[in-house]
Amino acid sequence: MSARENILARIRRQQGRSGPTTAEEMALVRANIREHGVGPKPLAAQAEDSLELFKRECQRLLTTFAEVDEATVPHEVARYCAEANIAKSLAGWREYSHLHWPAAGIDYAARAANKDDTVGFTGCFCAIAETGTLLLLSSPDQPKLNALLPETHICVVPKARIVPTMEDAFALVRTEVGEPPRSMFFVSGPSRTADIEQTIVIGAHGPYRVHVILI
Amino acid sequence: MKVGLFVTCLVDLARPSIGFATLKLLQDAGCEVIYPDTQTCCGQPGYNSGAREVSRELALKVLKEFRDCDYVVAPSGSCTGQIKVHYPNDLFRGAPEQRDFEALAAKTFELSDFLINVLNVQTVPGKFEGAVTYHDSCSGLRELSVKMQPRYLLQMAGAEIAEMADCEKCCGFGGTFSIKLGEISTRMAENKCANIRSSGASTIVGGDLGCLLNIEGRLRREGDMTTQVKHFAEIAAGDLSSLDGSERNANTNEHG
Amino acid sequence: MQVQSMHFKRNASAKLNDAVLQRNMQKAKGKFVDGRAKAVSEVENWEAIRTHAAALRDQCLANLDAYLLEFEANATRHGAVVHWAETAAEACDIIVKIAKENGVAKATKSKSMVSEEVNLNERLEAAGIQPIETDLGEYILQLAGEPPSHIVAPAVHKSKEQVADLFVAAHGKPRLTDIPAMTREARDALRDHFLTADMGISGANFIIAETGTTLTVTNEGNADMVTTVPRIHCVITGVEKVIPTLEDFATLIRLLPRSAVGQTIANYLTLTTGTKMPGDQDGPEQMHIVLVDAGRTKFVGTDMQDMLRCIRCGACMNHCPVYQNVGGHAYGWVYPGPMGSILTPTYVGIENAGDLPNAATFCGECQVVCPVKIPLPDLMRKLRERQHDMRLRPWSERIPMAMWAFAAKRAGLYAFLSKWGARVGSWLGGRDRLIHSLPGIDGWTQGRDMPAPEGRTFRELYVQRRDKQ
Incomplete structure (x- = not known):
């Protein structure tokens, strides 16, 4: 008998069931x-307005945000980079490559981020108001590393894509x-850690800064 | 109203004056108190040491002894918890006697809870001047939600409550734990004593004799011979001489 | 990790006298306890969420085999390979074999208590594979060659000075004691490992039957790196971690970070389902999921099954007055605190974990804070019952217990013994009414006096009074 069979058989035996898992039991679980x-x-x-709640939760998490029109996203990025004193060079998702980046003085490369990139730019599938959370789904044009490797992560969130809770996100x-x-x-x-003396430090292995641009 | 006094084995052996204070409080509040004199122990020391059989036998003994009472009252959160929670929910769960034990549980109360929430007392005979600090014993607090009841009684006696830090933290008694793992138990008592000292109160009050012995034992070992360690019943009942002479003997000590 | 739980009492004693540890524990205590209290107070229907979570875990455990099969089918459908391990050794064998077959030289790891449980690092090293712990706390402990002392904050027992010394030795850079700068140094040290590892090994906080998904909950972002960058992703997790649906995860994640550290949400929740898809620029080519039993099924169908609801938040230990005073290492194995006092004796054998079920005052704080309502004191008591029935406790406990039991059942004998006990005790108390030492209760009198009995039992005095009337 394999480990698989032994484990499953032991579970059933201890629950007072004999034989292998039945079709009825599987049907019940699937239902x-x-x-x-x-x-x-x-x-x-x-209870609360999702946008307001999202903004408040972002503040708690130290996520900064700005509200602009889609067309002015590059200018907001330029403003943010200047303020944070970081290079205006982004590794971003393809879906935003059509924006007028050069006009804002930004070098936008539509690709997955690598270890040398300092700013990663992404969109999101949706955002969750309850916890100020961004949900990113992986796909060929939506590499996850852009939200993970660079020290700064900038994320575009359409206001219409803010849902109240995680359950709503899963429904979407x-x-x-x-x-x-x-x-x-x-x-x-x-990203954060509190592994040394339970002192919270912002910037562990992931980004030091997350900036949300609400459109 | 016939109230059975479950005096607890520790009070019986070590501090009968707490038993008489309880008696006085109940009688003052108009109860007819009966004391079944065959009672020994609720069984908790065995129960928490894994000796399930003997704790079941003792539970049955308690059930029988208090069958004729309208209420059962004990000056202890942990013994009350044993009767009220563990008898019906664990020891006799699914047993033929379960209903009997549920009925026993329904009529069993910790002393302060009984005085405040059942008898609704507004005054107590005791008088106390100054500040006390209160230690919330674990079982009373978490199994029976005894929190404000003893504080109300102390305030009725005139005491001010100077809350200590971590008043809900275990003092380290834990029954046989205090002997089996004495070093850890001692450290927990030490932490409690530090909080008692910081409270500024010169009297520490609690509702379970086990905790009080533990706390007093540690205070004295640390050289603190002045901080008073009292059960709330002693403060709320005040002078016990209104009961007849034999009770006063409880406080005199032929060897001391 | 070698089981040292039979030495709990001795180890605890050493920890109580370790001044540095005591200082570090004191510092951590407030943060966990206050943080959780605040986070929980913000959720008005916390109790309803707890109740729902406990019920959904129960429902899953009641059909554990079927949910595991459903998980396996869905994970496989998405390209993962599901392995089953009955024992710790089997789990390691499976992972070492995968690593060897794929020419893996280096594996980055995110935090996994199961991997600690099965000694995975040791086995990887023996097979010539370099494991790199990437959670900052685990990384510190890997440098120190120590096991974790807490399931969520593994290096909680270390001071920054101790960490600074470890970093100097490992990184060969000037000694830093500024915590953000130290964190930065560790980030830089681990960066290359993330990008050059052939295999990423993660645990799973939950696995989802509906989708065949495994998931990690972290704050640092290391698990996301570990599950995304290397060409092979290997998950090692316990068979009890399965939950039915994504919605069930939404419920549980409301409880986990709040209970663990007082956060409303962890910074990163990564739900991984199968291998990278055609065209994906990141993600692994192979995904292996090792489902480990190693004692878990011993709980199934028993009166202790509630323990398997555990979501590993650590709240029970954070609030445990015993843990707070002795720290995690005293418990002698991977899982400390109240949850460890139940898991360890069951996984490694009750005869090897002597004092653990007794390492509690039954104060009940753990049960109050447990997000999935595990009746931890009740389960510890059941283990004590087993010890009692198997006669595993020492004679020094069993004889007094037997004598007490004999007497307590017999009112006449009890009255006689307590009458004389009160008198002898009172006499022993002497002038200051304190017993300073007494054989048989030296565990008490070593650190405390025993206030002497008043001298007469309540029974005597009451009966005397009644007879007079």
């Missing part, structure tokens, strides 16, 4: 999964994408 029932959500996440994934992609990446603020 429960299909139902994907939703648990209680924090009352605050439902189901209706718009179907099967989950390789990576569903939930980002909530810059």
